[in-house]
Amino acid sequence: MSRLSHPLVQVGGAVLLTVSWVAVTLLGVGLGVVATVAISGLAVLGASFLLAWGAETAEKDVPRAFAIAVLAVLAVAPEYAVDALYAWNAGAGGATAQACAQLTPAQIEAGATTLARGCHDANLAIANMTGANRILIGIGWAGIAVFTVYRAASTRDTAVKNREGTLADAVTLDRDIATEIAFLFLATGWAFLVPLGGGIGLVDTLFLVGLYVTYIGLVLKSDVETSDHTVGVPKYFQQWSLPWRPIVVLALFGYSGILIFTAVEPFAHGLEEIGLRNGIPEFFMIQWVAPLASEAPELIVVTVLVNKARSTAGFNALISSKLNQWTLLIGTIAVVYSIALGGLGTLPFDAKQAAEIWITAAQSYFALAILVNFEISIREAIVLFGLFISQVLLEFALIRELLALPFGSYELLIGYTVLYLVAGTALFAVRRQALAHLFGLAGDAFRTALGREPVHEELAD
Template sequence: MKKQPLLAISAVFALTLPWLFTGIIQEVSGLSTIIVVGMTGLAIVGASFMLAWGAETAEKDVPRAFAIAILAILAVAPEYAVDAYYAWNAGANGATAQACSQLSGSAIATAEPGTLAQACHDANLAVANMTGANRILIGLGWSGIALYTIYRATRSGDSSVVQRPGSLTDAVKIDRNISLEITFLLAATVYAFFIPLGSGIGIGDTLILVGLYVLYIGVIIRNDVEEDTAHVGVPAYLQSFSKWGRVAAVFGLFAYSGYMIFEAVHPFAHGLETLGTSFGIPEFFMIQWIAPLASESPELIVVLYLVNKARSTAGFNALISSKLNQWTLLIGTLAVVYSIASGTVGTLAFDEKQAAEIWITAAQSFFALGVLVNFEIDVREALTLFVLFASQVVLEFGVLQLVSEPAAASLSLALLHAYTVVYVLLGGWLFVRRRENVRRLTGRTVATVRNAFTGGTDTSEHGY
C-alpha cells in the first residue's frame, strides 16, 4: 500500500520538473509561447495536487477551516502578486487621484511606458484584475463546481448532493459550519458597495477589510480539531507519520507547491495573454479576464480534485474561503502596496469604469450569497450565476470589438450598471424570501464566535 502513494507523489512531482529546470534554474530564453504555456500549465497542475494533499494531511492536527484557509491563501497568492505589481507601479509613478483626474480617458488608455498616464492606467489595471478574479471565482468557480458535483454524484454517490424530482432541481448541500465564512463574506460585500463612493481604495478600507479577515482567522484557529475524516491515498499515507513528520510533510508540500505556483503562474498568464493578443483581443480585456483565469487555475484544480474524491463539502469550503480572502485581503492590501511604493500613505485611485466594476463585483457576490444562505445551490441557481457572468463578459467583449470609442466606453459602462441592478434585485429577492435562513445563519455565526473566545460549547443557535 505504501508503494502507491509514493508513486503518486513521484508522478506529481515530475510534472513540475520541466519548468523547475528549464524555466527557473536555467532560465532558458527563446522558448516558444506554446512550450512555456505547456510546461507552466503542467507545473501548476502538479503543485495544485500538492496543495490539496497538504491541506488534507493538516486536517489531522488543525481545524479543517484553518487548513482550508491556508490552502486558499496559497492557491490565490499569484493573484495577489499580479495586483501588487500594478498597484506598485501606480504608486511609484505618482498616480494620485488629483493627477489622474487631469488626464483624459483616451490619454490613459494609450499611455506610453514610464509616463503619469501609464501609472494611472496601471492603477485601473490593478482594480480590473482584482474584480475580474473575484467574478471568475463565482461565475465560473462556484457555478461550475456545483454543476460538476451534481454530475459526478451519479457515479460517485456523493452524499452532499440532493436529488429531487423535476427539471434542474438537484442541489449540492453546503456544510452549515461554513456559516462563519458566509457571514464574514456578506459583511465584506456590503462594505464593498461603499468603496467607489470615495476617491479610491485607501488605508481606511485596508483597516476594515483586513481587520475582518484577521478576526475571521482569530475565530477559526480557536476552534477544536474536528473528528478526523477518513482519508485514502497520499493524505492517509502522510497522516500515518508521527506528528512532527506530518508537520514537516505539510510544510514541505505547502512551501514547494506555493513556490512553483508563484513561479509558474506569471509565465503561464503572460503566455496566454500573448496568444490572446495575437488573435486581436484587447490588452485590458486580457488583464481583467485571461490573467485572473490563469492565476485562479490552481484553486479550481484543487477543488476538482476534492470533488472527484466525493469531498465536495471541502471543495466548496475552499471556494468560499478563497472568495473571502480575495474580497478582504486582496482589496485591502492594494492600498498598502500603493502607499509603500509612493513613499506616503495614499489612496489607489481608479476611474468611473473601475468604480462600476467594483459595484458589479459586489452585486454578484451579494446575489451568490443569497443563493447560499440556505446552505445549498441547485442546478438552476448555478446556471443563473454562470449565464449572468458569461453573458456580461461576452457582451462587453462584443462592444469592445464592434463599437468605436467613445461610444464603446459609454455602452460598456451602461452594461455594467444594468447587470449590477439585476444582481442586486435577484439577491434582494432571495434574502427577503429566505429571511428565516438569514436569522439562523446569524445565530450560528454568533454562537461560533462566542464559543471561540469563551471556550463554550453553546449550540442553541445551530438547530436546523
Template sequence: MNRRLLGTIVAAVSLTVPWVAVWVLTAGLPAVGYDPALFASLSTLATVAVSGVSILGAAFLLAWAAETAEKDVPRAFAIAILAVLAVAPEYAVDALYAWNAGQFAGTQRGIEAGNLAVANMTGANRILIGLGWSGIALFTIFRRKSDEDPAVKDRAGFLRDAVSIDPDISLEIVFLLLATLWAFLVPLNGGIDIFDMLILVGLYVAYIAIVIRGDVEPEDVHTGVPAALQRLPRPARIATIILLFAYSGFVIFVAVEPFAHGLEELGTEAGIPPFFMIQWIAPLASESPELIVVAYLVNKARSTAGFNALISSKLNQWTLLIGTLVVVYSLALGEYGALPFDSKQSAEIWLTAAQSFFAIALLVNFEVTAWEAVTLLVLFVSQVFLEFAVIRELIVLPITTEEMLLVYSAVYMVLGLLLFVSRREEFRLLLERSIGTITSAFGGEERPQQADD
C-alpha cells in the first residue's frame, strides 16, 4: 500500500480519536486513574463537533470495510450486509430516537422523540436527492471542461448538457418508485406500523432476491483504499475487515447519543426547534462520506458508477431505514406498537415522497440535464431556507410551515406527473426492461435489450 492511501486511512482514524479519548477518560474507563471531571467543561458545541467528526471518520472506515469484504464473503451475504451498512450512520441516530420514543411512550418526551426519528429520516432522504443527486450531476457536467467523461452529453443551449445514467439501474428505479408510492400512504395510518415494515422491507428483500438470482448487480468499481486492502494476503485482509467493522461500529455507538442530544441543545440555545437541527445538520454528517466517495469516482471520470451508487443508497434508505423503525420502537416499548408522529411530520413524509417522485421522473430517460439538476437543487434549498427564515421570524408567510410543506409537495408532484406524461414511452421501456430482468432472474426468457444498452 502506497503512502498516500496509508495516509488516507490514518486521516480517517484520526477523525475518531478525539471522541474516543473523551469517552475513555470520562464515561468509558474512569477507573484508569484519570479524572472524569477533566472534560466536564466541554461545551455543547465542542461535544457536537468532536462527536460529529468521529461519526464522519467512522463512516469512512465502515464503507471501506464493507467494500473490501466483498472479496471474501458470498455475494448474496455481501449485498445484504452492504445494504444495512449503507444506512448505518443515519440509522444510528434514527434508532436512538425510535428507542427513546418507545421507552417514554405516552409522555411528552416520547412524542418528541418519535417526531425527531421521522425528522431525521426525512432529512436524510431529502438531502441525498436535493444535494446529492443534483450536486453530483452538476459536478459531473461542469468538470467535463477539465477532463473527458463519456457519461456527459454536450448539447447546445443554456444548461442543456446532461449526465447519462446506466440503463442497468432500471430495476432500482422501479423499486424506488414502488417504495415512494407506498410512502404516500404511511401518514394515513397515524404512524409507521407493521404494514409499512412488511411492504418496505419486503420490497428490498424482493429486490435483493432478483439481483442475486438474475446476476444483474450494478457493477461495483473499487478504487482507492478498498482496492488496496483487497490486495492484502487473505488472513491480513480478513483481520483488517473485522477490525474496521468493530472499531467503526464502536465509535458510532458511543458518539451518536451525545451528537444527537447536543444538536437538540444547540437548537434550543439558538431558538431553533430541535427537529430542525436533527433533520438537517445530523444527516449532513452521516451522508457526507458517501457524497465524498461519489465525488471521487466522478473526478476519476467514473460518474456512471458514482450515480448508480447514489440511486442504490436512496433505495436502501427509503426502504430499510423507514421500515425497521417500528421494530426498534416496539422493542423499547416492550410490545408491538406503531411509531407515532404528529401532523407536521406527516407533511414532511409527503414532501419527501413527492421529491422522490419528481427525482424518479427525471431518471426515466436515463439522463439528468444541468437544468433539471438546478431545478432539483433550487427546490430543495429554497424550502429549507424558507422554513428556517420562518422559524427565526425573519419573514412572515400567510400560511403555516406545515401548509408550506404541502405546497412544495404539490409542486414536486405536478412537475413529476408532467414528466411522466411527456416521457411515457421511455417509462414503458423502463418497465419492460425491469420486467425482463425479473423474468430472467426466475428462470424465464432473457430480458429484452433496448437500443441504448
C-alpha cells in the first residue's frame, strides 16, 4: 500500500476539504456569495465522505439498517433546519388557517405585514419539504439507479442484472429492505390525508413520528451483519479494537454532522441568491434549488457507496432518507410551528401547497410500485426522472409566462398527481403478487423482532 493510498491519508484529504469552512466559521470572516458557495460546497463534499465512512465502519457493531438510518438523518439534517426556520417564522408571525384566510393571495405573496409574511413562510415550509421529497426520488432514486448500472462494468456489482431489451438492465435490491418500503408505504398513504385536515397538526405528528420511532425500534432488533464488500477506510477502521472503533465512528458522525448542518444552509442560501440575481422567482428557488443543495450530502454519500459496488447499501440509504423526511420532517415542523406560535396549533397552507403534497405523495406511490418487486430498471428510472423534470420545467414555464397554456400551476399539479396514481395503480395490479410478498417479508421482520419464528422461508433460512 502506497503512502498516498493509506486510509488515514484519505481521511486527511477529506478533512482538508473542510478546513477552510471551519476557519471561516470560527473566525467569523465575511465572504462574497460565490466564495461562500465554493468553500461551503467543498466542506459538504468532504463531510459527505466522512459520513459515508462512519456509517460503513459502524456496520461492524450495529445493525446495518440502523447505521444507514443514522446516516440518512445526519445527511438530511440541513433540510430539517431550513424547513424548521420557515415553520418557526410562520408560528411567530401568528399564521393560522383562520388568520391567513382573511388575507388575499396577493397580500400573502407581498408579505407586507408580519401576519402576511408568516402565512407566506408557512407555504414556503411546505414547498421546501415537498420539493426535497420529490428531488430525492426524481433525481436521487432515478439517478443512482442509472449510475449503478453504468458503474457495474467496472465495479462488477452483483446487484446489477443485465437483461435483454431496450434499457432493461436493472438494479436488484436486498429483500431485507422490505421493512423500509412497507413503512414508507404507510407514510405515503397518510400523506394523502394531510391536506384534508386543513394543515399539519398534532394528529399528523403523533402518527408520523410514532411510525418512525417504531421503525427504529424494529431495526435495532436486527442482527449485526458482516459485509464482504467493505474496503478502504471503513475496512481499516473496522480492524481497530474496542473502544477505539466506536470512538472513531462517533467522531466521524459528529464532525461530519456538524459540518453538514452548518455548511449546507449557507451553500443553499448562496445558490438562492445567485438565482434571484438572475431573475429566478423566490418560490421556485426555495422549492427546488435550496432542497437540491440540502440533498447534496445524501447523494454524494450514496454515490460513494455505489462506486464501491455497495449499491444495496446506497439504495437503503436513499429509501431510509425518504422515510425519515416523509415522517420526522413533516412531524417535527408542526412541533416547531406550535412552539413559535406559543400553543398547540396546525401549520396552515394554501390550496396550491395542498396540491404539492398530493403530487409528492402520488410520486412516492408510483416509486413504491416500481420497487415493489425489489428492482428498478434503467427504463423505470428514466420514467421517474422524466415525469419529475417535465413537471418542474412546465411549472417554471408557467411561472415565467414562457408558455401560453390553458391551465395554471394548480391544474398542472393535479394532472400529474392523477398520472402518477394511474400509473402506480396499474403497476401494483400487475405486481400484486410481489406486493403481497413484500408485506409478507415485512410481517416476518416484525415477528422476528418479537422473538417469534418467521413464516416466509426467505427470512427463515
